Amino acid sequence: MPTMNMIQALNSALDVMLERDPDVLLFGEDIGYFGGVFRVTDGLQAKHGKTRCFDTPIAEGGIIGAAIGMGAYGLRPVAEIQFVDYILPAYDQLVSEAARLRYRSGGEFWAPITVRSPYGGGIFGGQTHSQSPEALFAHVVGLKTVIPSNPYDAKGLLISSIEDDDPVIFMEPKRIYNGPFNGRHDEQLKSWAGDPTAEVPEGHYTVPLGKAAIVREGKEATVLAYGTMVHVAKAGIEDSGVDAELIDLRSIVPLDIETITASVARTGRCVILHEATRFAGFGGELSALIQERCFWALKAPIARVAGWDTPYPHAFELDYLPGPGRLAAALLKVMED
Known part of the structure; x- marks a missing residue:
């Protein structure tokens, strides 16, 4: 099996699901041609086309609102919020619409959406790029909140999230995206855990949600x-x-x-x-x-x-x-x- 860091593992998961399920599509700020600010979607637009992986305006509420509509229609959208700190303009959409859609419609509609977003420390981003708001989502009945710690789990959990019929907030710890982070974090993280890469299968596999x-x-x-x-x-x-x-x-x-x-x-x-x-x-x-x-x-x-x-x-x-x-x-x- 190839050795991957978390970015490569997440990219592999998205690639696998785009190939496997024609209802899966990716969108968010700069995720298309540029491949995302952290390069998680690098190469996916070139491989799968602009209708399967495309850019959006800087409008988090619109991104999540569109994802909910697509999910209700029958698609499996994977929306990226560039930094989780900026998800709050979309919080009402997540709480009032995505989390409640199945119940409010008596099971007629649901929101099989996955919202990916980098979270936590790692880039000295302070209050605008490094927060950890997972408790805000855990409080909302109807949302699932997933946070991987290594590349193998990241790929398997992301595939499980995309295949799940309920809305999932998938929070990606940016500090270990690339293995040890550059600069001062690099030596500190190496002293803690070595190089946080892992052997990751290239094809489809899942890690179950809700299993520690x-x-x-x-x-x-x-x-x-x-x-x-x-x-x-x-x-x-x-x-x-x-x-x-x-x-x-x-x-x-x-x-x-x-x-x-x-x-x-x-x-x-x-x-x-x-x-x-x-x-x-x-x-x-x-x-x-x-x-x-x-x-x-x-x-x-x-x-x-x-x-x-x-x-x-x-x-x-x-x-x-x-x-x-x-x-x-x-x-x-x-x-x-």
């Missing part, structure tokens, strides 16, 4: 993470010396609560790691769900390691994002309790 992966087995604590933070967690666990089990959620809606609770019930301790701000972040929901199901098994309070509850700084991104040191400290703290 146990990345590392352990007996003393459970660490929950997704996206780039899976790699941060690997390094933090190693630095701590704690025999911790690491679970990659892969999708936060649907959530594999069975795998999570089975692990926490066995280890008795849990640390949750994500990039988004701690207050009202998805880690709070995870903590509540675990407490409700594993209260009598817990040996220490559930800990959350997250972005700071401040505006996202441009120049001080590495100080804002959780690193292995903060995760290791949290693990050692729960081991003391």
Whole structure:
């Protein structure tokens, strides 16, 4: 199998689905001739034509609104929002139309759309290009939210998302798009996880939505993470010396609560790691769900390691994002309790 980074794996998934299903089409800002700002759709317009992969105006509400109409008509559109920070003008379309269409129409119409978007840190983009708003989508009944952490999962999860009959928000962690990121992130990410590439099959395969992966087995604590933070967690666990089990959620809606609770019930301790701000972040929901199901098994309070509850700084991104040191400290703290 070829070795791919996440961009190549996502491109392969889109290529496979364009060839496999004539109802699949791609559109978004600069994704056609240019191939996308991160080159995820590079070469797809040349291969599949301008009616299958095409550019749109800078109008996020129009992009998602058009996707919903296409989905109701019977197509399987894959819409790209260039940065997830700019999805808010389309939020009403996602919440009021896409998420509710199946229920409101009594099952007569639905919205089998996939909304791809880069998210999180990695380019020193601050408040306008580096946010992590996954909790906004997880709150909406009817939307699925998927976040891969490696190229193999990225391809399989994207194919599953496109084939799913419900709307999916597919958030791509830009920090690990190309393997280790350039500049200061490059050396830091290498020290955490090596080169985050993987062997990826060239053809069609799926990774099921709603099924977490146990990345590392352990007996003393459970660490929950997704996206780039899976790699941060690997390094933090190693630095701590704690025999911790690491679970990659892969999708936060649907959530594999069975795998999570089975692990926490066995280890008795849990640390949750994500990039988004701690207050009202998805880690709070995870903590509540675990407490409700594993209260009598817990040996220490559930800990959350997250972005700071401040505006996202441009120049001080590495100080804002959780690193292995903060995760290791949290693990050692729960081991003391």
